[in-house]
Amino acid sequence: xxxxxxxxxLMVLPVLLCVAFSAVxxxxxxxxxxxxxxxxxxQKVFVGLEWFRDVMRDPExxxxxxxxxxxxxxxxxxxxxxxxxxxxxxxxxxxxxxMTLVLLAxxxxxxxxxxxxxWQIFAREDIGLLGQGLSRLGFDYHYASDSGDxxxxxxxxxxxxxxxxxxxxxxxxxxxxxxxxxQAARIDGASRYAVFRYLQLPKLRGVLLIAVLLRLMxxxxxxxxxxxxxxxxxxxxxxxxxxxxxxxAVGQFDLGPAAAFSLIYFLIILVMCFLLxxxxxxxxxxx
Amino acid sequence: xxxxxxxxxxxxxxxxxxxxxxxxIAVMLLVMTVWEFRSPTVARRGLLPLVTTRGDRLFIGLLVxxxxxxxxxxxxxxxxxxGLLTGLLALVAILRWG
Numbered sequence: 001x002x003x004x005x006x007x008x009x010l011m012v013l014p015v016l017l018c019v020a021f022s023a024v025x026x027x028x029x030x031x032x033x034x035x036x037x038x039x040x041x042x043q044k045v046f047v048g049l050e051w052f053r054d055v056m057r058d059p060e061x062x063x064x065x066x067x068x069x070x071x072x073x074x075x076x077x078x079x080x081x082x083x084x085x086x087x088x089x090x091x092x093x094x095x096x097x098x099m100t101l102v103l104l105a106x107x108x109x110x111x112x113x114x115x116x117x118x119w120q121i122f123a124r125e126d127i128g129l130l131g132q133g134l135s136r137l138g139f140d141y142h143y144a145s146d147s148g149d150x151x152x153x154x155x156x157x158x159x160x161x162x163x164x165x166x167x168x169x170x171x172x173x174x175x176x177x178x179x180x181x182x183q184a185a186r187i188d189g190a191s192r193y194a195v196f197r198y199l200q201l202p203k204l205r206g207v208l209l210i211a212v213l214l215r216l217m218x219x220x221x222x223x224x225x226x227x228x229x230x231x232x233x234x235x236x237x238x239x240x241x242x243x244x245x246x247x248x249a250v251g252q253f254d255l256g257p258a259a260a261f262s263l264i265y266f267l268i269i270l271v272m273c274f275l276l277x278x279x280x281x282x283x284x285x286x287x
Numbered sequence: 288x289x290x291x292x293x294x295x296x297x298x299x300x301x302x303x304x305x306x307x308x309x310x311x312i313a314v315m316l317l318v319m320t321v322w323e324f325r326s327p328t329v330a331r332r333g334l335l336p337l338v339t340t341r342g343d344r345l346f347i348g349l350l351v352x353x354x355x356x357x358x359x360x361x362x363x364x365x366x367x368x369x370g371l372l373t374g375l376l377a378l379v380a381i382l383r384w385g
Contacts, residue, residue: 005327007324025299028299028305028309029298029299029300031305031308031309032299032300032301032302032305033300035302035304035305036300036302038300044300046302046304048304048367049356049360049367052357052360052361053360053361056357056360056361056362057361264357267350267353267354267357270350271350271354274346274347274350278337282337
């Protein structure tokens with residue numbers, strides 16, 4: 001194979017320097033904290049890999065990681081097919097298309113803490129539309145005290161907030177398919193399902209991978225919305241990785257374990273990014 | 288280390304092992320850059336199920352090294368240096384045959 005010309009990387013040097021100051025220096029500090037017991041700003045004791053050992057064996061961390069994986073899995077399983085279905089149902093042109101696009105984009109414009117607050121009120125059993133509605137329909141719905149209800153509410157909130165992003169990405173992908181492909185399918189007498197299965201779905205592959213990557217990364221780092229809506233409760237039922245980390249670092253001020261946990265969290269994200277990046281690359285190459 | 292650390296970087300709470308760790312990473316990056324200029328990488332497929340450049344193999348090897356050490360200390364009470372050695376062997380194998 002031909003050798004790659006890597007000299008273009010020099011052009012990225014200014015950005016790398018900016019990143020060094022905004023990301024690498026804090027990362028170095030976190031690594032330093034992860035091997036010390038910080039008793040006060042002037043009192044630190046070197047403990048080696050002790051915090052990593054503790055964190056790797058922490059059952060609460062295992063619980064938070066498990067909840068996180070299940071949450072991200074549910075998010076992908078619901079949002080990707082739903083987003084695709086919404087995109088397929090959207091009008092292709094005219095004022096209806098513009099109006100649908102604006103309406104779809106609205107949830108994406110709402111700040112994360114506001115989304116949490118809106119859903120906190122919306123889901124209340126005494127004054128909230130959702131909570132009251134479900135109660136009147138005979139459901140025993142209490143998101144503040146029942147872990148199943150809390151999970152369903154957090155999931156529903158995330159679906160409401162982020163499915164439009166998947167839908168918009170799919171919509172853009174669908175609009176990029178040339179009309180000639182549809183004409184050829186019509187001439188061949190292809191059914192609606194055949195058009196979707198053999199034309200639209202393969203053409204959406206790249207877009208779908210980007211959507212999966214974005215939603216997976218974002219759902220894996222979710223913090224604000226469940227924190228505002230449920231505060232991680234009831235118990236630890238909706239405490240995900242970011243919130244557990246914040247509890248450790250800010251709530252308990254365990255800087256050493258929190259730093260070790262941050263680095264493990266960073267490594268998990270790094271592995272996921274690497275796997276998905278390669279999937280994207282392979283999808284691009286196979287086009 | 289704290290007493291001699293300049294006030295500008297005191298907040299970073301430097302320790303000698305971490306200095307060694309980041310110095311090693313910096314030297315690795317420097318060596319890879321010089322190597323790249325002297326002999327540009329050729330993407331190839333080895334034992335890993337994907338086409339990789341030298342940099343890719345180093346990145347994958349370092350990830351494997353990190354997770355090996357973490358798994359070692361998380362799952363066993365053995366000396367962590369065993370995990371480090373195993374991870375380093377994996378890193379060398381990935382760089383050579385990956």
